[in-house]
Amino acid sequence: MATQLNLSIPTPTVIDPDAGETAKQAGMKRIGQLDPVWAADCDKKIEKFAGLGVPFQAADLVEDGLAEPPHPNCWGPRFSAAARTGLIAHAGYTQSKRATVHKSICHQWVGVKTEAAA
Numbered sequence: 001m002a003t004q005l006n007l008s009i010p011t012p013t014v015i016d017p018d019a020g021e022t023a024k025q026a027g028m029k030r031i032g033q034l035d036p037v038w039a040a041d042c043d044k045k046i047e048k049f050a051g052l053g054v055p056f057q058a059a060d061l062v063e064d065g066l067a068e069p070p071h072p073n074c075w076g077p078r079f080s081a082a083a084r085t086g087l088i089a090h091a092g093y094t095q096s097k098r099a100t101v102h103k104s105i106c107h108q109w110v111g112v113k114t115e116a117a118a
């Protein structure tokens with residue numbers, strides 16, 4: 001019978017978010033998933049939708065004319081980057097509007113109002 005390993009003391013660790021982001025970007029470049037032109041276009045669409053003050057998802061950006069990303073894993077880093085800068089905030093989960101994914105669950109986002117934008 002197997003037993004569970006119990007550690008008497010916590011293992012110390014240090015997480016460096018900047019190093020993690022750098023490594024993620026390098027990995028995406030290495031495998032050809034990061035297209036800087038697409039990323040810049042996506043960031044502009046996110047900024048546009050953030051200013052509307054209504055929940056939105058990736059499908060809304062495509063519907064508004066953004067090209068499909070080179071790989072589906074490109075969406076997450078763009079939304080994460082916008083959230084880290086305070087431009088958008090996670091607004092829960094909803095069904096995707098895209099027929100190709102059969103209404104699967106996806107993130108939705110909303111713009112964060114700032115005093116400068118108010």
